[in-house]
Amino acid sequence: MSLSRTASLVERKRLMRALIKTRLSAIPLAVLEEQSRHIASHLLESKCFKESKSISCFLSMAGEVNSWGIGLAILEAGKQLFVPKIIKGKNSHIEMLRVYDKEDLETLPAGVWGIREPDLTWRNGRRASAFDESSSLDLVLLPGIAFDRSMSRIGYGKGYYDRFLTTYHNQPHRAKDIRPQLVALGFDEQVVDAGEIPTEDHDWKLDGIVTSQGFTWPSPDTANTR
Template structure:
């Protein structure tokens, strides 16, 4: 039942997002990027992950990525799908030239190579900026159905007892739904924060019955 509900919500949300003008998505993305850069938690961190956005239907991240790269103290990592075992890892993106040189991969998303200038890309993350199809005000996230982020987070936090990164979801206003609208299972990770043009949703401003992670 939950799987069917997820499929139905993905279909409905994709229809909604498909009707948004590109100009609206770009405007919302710029507002969101400014809010992310102003976050104290973001300013106090140095190791980030940010997804490379699809051409349409989600928050665009190119300007945000360039802002992160502009600070030479920052390290930026981006997701890549490993085809041999169909799982996701995060690899370092070094500079703007590196970004523009990435080949196109699945869904038109730039796909990092395993190495850069003969240096292996490696990840160790403080903040992860996540995409998604839909989110709700109880901090639940609906992904695209592959489970890449949920599997990565489970293995990442278990490895060497790493601390849990801060999970920040970036959402167009149309992607943020009322609490309880996104169906989840025990293996679905909730996020710590959702940022839209009009909202910053955190555990601190949730209703008490929605605050469980």
């Protein structure tokens, strides 16, 4: 489906979200669960996962690729796991906070939208944040509603990930030529043709998308150079 180029960008994004939600609602839960297992397998067997020492992974909610097994696999592989926490306020944003072990992951409380989130403290101490000067992410696993083959992404409309990535990348102590790989996890039905997703200047391009069919990587002319 090609959305009208005459519609406003906001309207095109709204229509794309509605289209993908309708697609997903027609798919049996068992099929989506099977896709999630294949997606996790493809990711965990990939070079980008194996070579990463510090990984940010969203904790899934209903309607998303199940990422819980991935979070556990990150910890079991001896890698550092960071998961998002929504910080509400005048300038709501997400922080990526470290989850230290399996017990810590499995006892995280429910936060905004019922998603499991870490508290700001752990064992009476401050949790490490990806914003800390001593932290450096190698791989960021992103959720979303829709992705296209030119590596564009539509989230839930809050802009949390784009703002996080911009803030993280612009920290004074970050080397500007080094940044984490950005890989989305999506059901097959969430991926549309190249150029179908409307974008804005502040939107970050993905480095790859993992579906049940495997990895989709960008063509040379759409590679993320930011």
